[in-house]
Amino acid sequence: MSWAAIATPADLRAAPGTVGRPPRGTHLAILDELGRHLPAGSRGRIFVANETAFEGYTDGGGKQVIDGLVSTGDIGHLDDAGRLSLNVRDLRRRARGRDRLARLRHRSRTSGRALRAARSRLRPGPELPITVVLS
Numbered sequence: 001m002s003w004a005a006i007a008t009p010a011d012l013r014a015a016p017g018t019v020g021r022p023p024r025g026t027h028l029a030i031l032d033e034l035g036r037h038l039p040a041g042s043r044g045r046i047f048v049a050n051e052t053a054f055e056g057y058t059d060g061g062g063k064q065v066i067d068g069l070v071s072t073g074d075i076g077h078l079d080d081a082g083r084l085s086l087n088v089r090d091l092r093r094r095a096r097g098r099d100r101l102a103r104l105r106h107r108s109r110t111s112g113r114a115l116r117a118a119r120s121r122l123r124p125g126p127e128l129p130i131t132v133v134l135s
Contacts, residue, residue: 004028004048004072005084018083019076026050027069030078035066040080043087046072 005028007020022028029037030044038044047069064071075088 003050003052004046007083011083014081015079015083015085018079018085020084021082022048022050022084028078028084029069030076031066031069038077040078040082043075043077046074046076046084046086048072 004022004026005018005020006023007018011018011020027049029047030042031047032038032042032044047066049069063073074086076084076086078084
């Protein structure tokens, strides 16, 4: 997933903790377990579509897609102004990232510096960006 929302300073003042609103060209929906759209204020699964849509994991796995919207795997809600807030992050991605780093370390002859750089991106936090560059 690329991006779903961007918070401006005004968004953060009005709704501390928000991750913002979907930028132009991004479609965001909160769906229930049956794939139905939920109203503002209701907690549900976050689905997103934009020009940099997720096409799948390198191992062939993917995410659920409903009406062209891709699941982020997270739970959140929209407020009346259309700002997104996260309620639950998908921690399975964090574990999957650590597993991939272990496989990378085992299977490749990557330099220690590249592995340290990749490992530094895996520290716990609100996001888990994973970037591994092999040269």
